[in-house]
Amino acid sequence: MKKVIALLLFLGLLFFIGTGLEQGLKLGEHNTLSGKAGEIYLKRTVNSEDPATTPSRVGFGRETDIEENAANTVTSIVVGYRSFDTLGEVTVLFLAATGVLALFFTPGKRKRLALAKPNFILSVSSGFLLPLIILFGAYVFTHGHLTPGGGFQGGTIIAAAVLLLYMAGNAYKAPAAGLKILEGLSGAGYLLIGLAGLLLTGFFLENFLPQGKMGALFSAGIIPVVYLLIGLKVSAELSGIVSDYMGEE
Amino acid sequence: MIMQNPVLLIAVPLLLAFLIPVLSSFFKGAVRFIPVLAGGFNVIAAALLIPQASGSLTVTEIGGWASAYGISLLFSSQMGYVILAVNLTALLAIFYYTLNERDLGSPLAYPIAFTLALSGVNGMIMTGDLFNLFVFMEMTAIAGYIIASHKEGYLGTFRFVVLSSVGSVLFLMATAALYNATGFLNMTLAGKSLDTLAAPFISIISVLFIMALSSEAELLPLNGWVPRVYKDSSGTGSVFFASVFSGAALFAVIKVMLMVFGSRYAYVHQGLLVLGLVTLAAGEAAAFKQTNIKKMVAFSSIAQSGLIIAAVAAAMSSGVLHNGLFSAALFQLINNILAKALVLLGIAMLGQATLQEIGGAGTKKKWLGVLISVGVLSLIGMPGFAGFWSKFFLIRELVGSGMLVFILVFLLAALFEVYYYLRFLQALFLGKSTAPVSSPKPSWVTFILLFVLAALIILIGFAPDYMIQAVSGFNPGGVL
Amino acid sequence: MGHDWLSLWSYLYGPLAIFLVGLYGLLTQKNLIKMAISINIMDFGVNLFIISLGYVPSGEAPIYTEAVRRYLPSFTDPLPQALVLTAIVISVAVTAFVLALIIKIHGRYGTTDLTKLGEMEL
Numbered sequence: 001m002k003k004v005i006a007l008l009l010f011l012g013l014l015f016f017i018g019t020g021l022e023q024g025l026k027l028g029e030h031n032t033l034s035g036k037a038g039e040i041y042l043k044r045t046v047n048s049e050d051p052a053t054t055p056s057r058v059g060f061g062r063e064t065d066i067e068e069n070a071a072n073t074v075t076s077i078v079v080g081y082r083s084f085d086t087l088g089e090v091t092v093l094f095l096a097a098t099g100v101l102a103l104f105f106t107p108g109k110r111k112r113l114a115l116a117k118p119n120f121i122l123s124v125s126s127g128f129l130l131p132l133i134i135l136f137g138a139y140v141f142t143h144g145h146l147t148p149g150g151g152f153q154g155g156t157i158i159a160a161a162v163l164l165l166y167m168a169g170n171a172y173k174a175p176a177a178g179l180k181i182l183e184g185l186s187g188a189g190y191l192l193i194g195l196a197g198l199l200l201t202g203f204f205l206e207n208f209l210p211q212g213k214m215g216a217l218f219s220a221g222i223i224p225v226v227y228l229l230i231g232l233k234v235s236a237e238l239s240g241i242v243s244d245y246m247g248e249e
Numbered sequence: 250m251i252m253q254n255p256v257l258l259i260a261v262p263l264l265l266a267f268l269i270p271v272l273s274s275f276f277k278g279a280v281r282f283i284p285v286l287a288g289g290f291n292v293i294a295a296a297l298l299i300p301q302a303s304g305s306l307t308v309t310e311i312g313g314w315a316s317a318y319g320i321s322l323l324f325s326s327q328m329g330y331v332i333l334a335v336n337l338t339a340l341l342a343i344f345y346y347t348l349n350e351r352d353l354g355s356p357l358a359y360p361i362a363f364t365l366a367l368s369g370v371n372g373m374i375m376t377g378d379l380f381n382l383f384v385f386m387e388m389t390a391i392a393g394y395i396i397a398s399h400k401e402g403y404l405g406t407f408r409f410v411v412l413s414s415v416g417s418v419l420f421l422m423a424t425a426a427l428y429n430a431t432g433f434l435n436m437t438l439a440g441k442s443l444d445t446l447a448a449p450f451i452s453i454i455s456v457l458f459i460m461a462l463s464s465e466a467e468l469l470p471l472n473g474w475v476p477r478v479y480k481d482s483s484g485t486g487s488v489f490f491a492s493v494f495s496g497a498a499l500f501a502v503i504k505v506m507l508m509v510f511g512s513r514y515a516y517v518h519q520g521l522l523v524l525g526l527v528t529l530a531a532g533e534a535a536a537f538k539q540t541n542i543k544k545m546v547a548f549s550s551i552a553q554s555g556l557i558i559a560a561v562a563a564a565m566s567s568g569v570l571h572n573g574l575f576s577a578a579l580f581q582l583i584n585n586i587l588a589k590a591l592v593l594l595g596i597a598m599l600g601q602a603t604l605q606e607i608g609g610a611g612t613k614k615k616w617l618g619v620l621i622s623v624g625v626l627s628l629i630g631m632p633g634f635a636g637f638w639s640k641f642f643l644i645r646e647l648v649g650s651g652m653l654v655f656i657l658v659f660l661l662a663a664l665f666e667v668y669y670y671l672r673f674l675q676a677l678f679l680g681k682s683t684a685p686v687s688s689p690k691p692s693w694v695t696f697i698l699l700f701v702l703a704a705l706i707i708l709i710g711f712a713p714d715y716m717i718q719a720v721s722g723f724n725p726g727g728v729l
Numbered sequence: 730m731g732h733d734w735l736s737l738w739s740y741l742y743g744p745l746a747i748f749l750v751g752l753y754g755l756l757t758q759k760n761l762i763k764m765a766i767s768i769n770i771m772d773f774g775v776n777l778f779i780i781s782l783g784y785v786p787s788g789e790a791p792i793y794t795e796a797v798r799r800y801l802p803s804f805t806d807p808l809p810q811a812l813v814l815t816a817i818v819i820s821v822a823v824t825a826f827v828l829a830l831i832i833k834i835h836g837r838y839g840t841t842d843l844t845k846l847g848e849m850e851l
Contacts, residue, residue: 006756033802040318059798073804094288098358099826103398180274198256389825410830418771
């Protein structure tokens with residue numbers, strides 16, 4: 001009986017919410033960028049007099065005096081224009097790691113969860129795959145402002161490497177205390193950059209380093225630095241969560 | 250001056266929380282003082298910000314980006330009082346934790362959760378951007394999950410997680426739809442662009458937003474988690490939920506209603522008015538039958554949230570913002586934050602759970618009984634306490650607006666409240682105990698916390714004009 | 730708005746249906762882990778919905794490269810992509826927490842079935 005009601009609710013909500021939203025949304029063919037915040041972010045004219053009509057002065061490979069010089073627009077939104085949201089997101093992940101720590105807390109040492117003995121292929125290949133995975137993760141987060149990617153993606157890849165280590169050998173234990181310190185320091189580093197912006201220019205999280213040439217590795221002000229810190233933080237955090245689940249002290 | 254930037258209310262607790270894992274590896278004992286430090290800083294900063302803030306909203310742009318396309322924080326003197334009340338009760342709850350409840354669970358994780366809860370609620374109250382509100386809502390929610398599991402109340406926490414997740418995805422859906430239709434994520438600008446859109450779209454969006462925010466603001470329909478979580482959580486946890494989280498979430502609902510939907514969409518506010526009144530009635534009726542004290546306070550808290558939202562909705566339903574009614578609602582919000590904290594801290598110190606068990610405890614611990622009574626009498630609306638004046642102003646404005654149904658439900662609810670709270674006081678002072686009085690022996694420092702709250706309540710009770718002046722004149726217009 | 734059937738389904742009703750499947754799961758499932766998976770499915774549906782709202786016809790990825798050096802009006806909207814980035818991280822965080830919670834519940838009560846848990850506690 002409950003399933004019938006739930007099914008009716010499903011169909012009813014699908015119809016109800018769908019037809020209501022249909023009337024206001026611009027989907028697919030009808031969607032354009034004009035008049036939306038996305039267009040202003042792409043043109044990099046947020047702080048201009050009239051953002052919608054000011055022409056864009058973006059040029060790849062040139063050193064132009066524009067607001068945000070990261071080639072990847074999504075990165076310049078995530079770490080530039082809406083950096084406060086990213087600060088909140090980093091905090092949310094920190095809270096989740098703390099929550100897992102709080103739940104699995106037992107005074108005294110715990111033994112590590114023993115998994116099935118890994119087979120030959122896994123234990124050998126993990127040896128040479130590991131540096132490749134870490135290198136790839138580091139590449140992703142250092143080049144976040146030039147190509148798709150960034151701190152969160154890169155950090156997750158490195159945490160996957162730690163998970164591989166756990167699965168490849170029953171004796172491995174991640175250094176939990178060191179991970180916690182790394183996590184705390186990188187998070188504090190992100191905040192200190194923000195506060196430095198507050199002291200130097202009067203605005204929290206202002207992009208105060210030189211912008212450089214769009215497309216170069218050292219460009220876009222504080223963005224590569226912040227993504228580096230976020231990459232380290234996320235990898236430390238997710239590795240910490242993995243090690244908590246695996247039963248460390 | 251740098252000190253006068255509202256961002257610090259969010260940034261400083263964040264910084265301190267990130268440093269907790271680092272410091273705990275070197276100075277193990279220092280960790281327990283950090284939440285106190287963060288809470289203390291916030292209270293002092295809020296108190297310093299209020300005098301130099303104006304009565305209308307000031308905008309602080311984050312990162313120096315124009316507020317139309319970047320994220321901005323809003324602050325005004327009226328909001329300052331709400332922020333002060335929320336941070337003050339959080340600080341007192343943190344003091345209680347540091348003195349009495351440090352041994353429950355991980356000594357590292359709970360200070361982090363309390364400190365980050367401070368950032369989260371200040372962010373929810375001050376932000377002027379919809380997606381930023383979503384992020385801070387999630388931060389507050391996860392801090393809430395950790396706090397709810399403080400005393401191993403796992404099942405209540407699970408239900409809270411489920412309901413809160415439903416709410417947050419609905420909020421995300423509504424925000425994205427609003428962006429696609431209007432092109433802005435800034436609350437005021439998105440609201441201004443709503444005029445060009447069809448009515449069914451606006452109705453659906455408003456329903457999604459209200460349902461999303463209802464889970465943390467303790468309103469129907471997503472408030473099923475409240476009684477269980479209040480019952481199972483520690484003393485600190487219950488104060489955080491009743492005063493800090495619900496106060497901030499209610500203010501966030503008020504902000505979204507005011508700035509996105511404005512006074513132009515009467516049908517949205519009328520729907521919210523009905524929801525608020527139904528929540529009020531249901532909450533009071535459920536509290537009436539409760540014998541477990543914390544669950545009784547939980548249902549009373551739900552009912553009060555319904556009352557405040559109904560009052561705000563009534564203030565906006567006539568097409569123009571009714572300033573008297575709105576100020577009375579804000580005054581009631583602040584009073585509730587203070588009184589509920591006092592009552593819940595006192596109950597935590599009593600240690601007993603049901604009406605039978607606490608019988609006579611008030612006569613054995615006279616000071617505790619008196620202090621709890623101050624909070625209870627303020628909630629009921631006894632003259633001489635702050636709660637009387639906020640209810641009085643509400644009734645006066647409602648009579649002036651001629652909202653008969655509201656007044657009827659309000660008076661009926663007040664009657665119920667008087668009954669079950671007086672029943673509680675009767676059991677406290679005159680009852681006979683059926684269980685041995687085996688409660689924790691708190692130090693005299695803990696009593697100071699209760700004294701501070703009680704003194705504030707009595708102070709406001711004798712000088713209400715200062716308070717009502719302080720919260721009136723809230724003007725959301727003219728802000729980009 | 731005159732949307733055609735295919736674009737309505739793929740951009741609006743499809744992701745909405747996925748979200749509602751997750752909601753259906755939350756309402757009808759008794760196993761706690763299946764409820765956690767339902768929350769994940771709801772998150773997938775909403776993320777898909779948000780991304781689909783950013784699509785512009787014959788859109789280009791919003792990254793400036795050697796090939797695309799200047800601003801074009803046919804970039805896809807970068808803002809929904811940034812929103813989804815944040816939303817995915819938040820859903821990962823909540824999933825990590827809720828799975829740990831389920832492990833603790835199983836450890837304490839010995840079951841992950843909601844009806845049995847309801848009978849045990851008051």
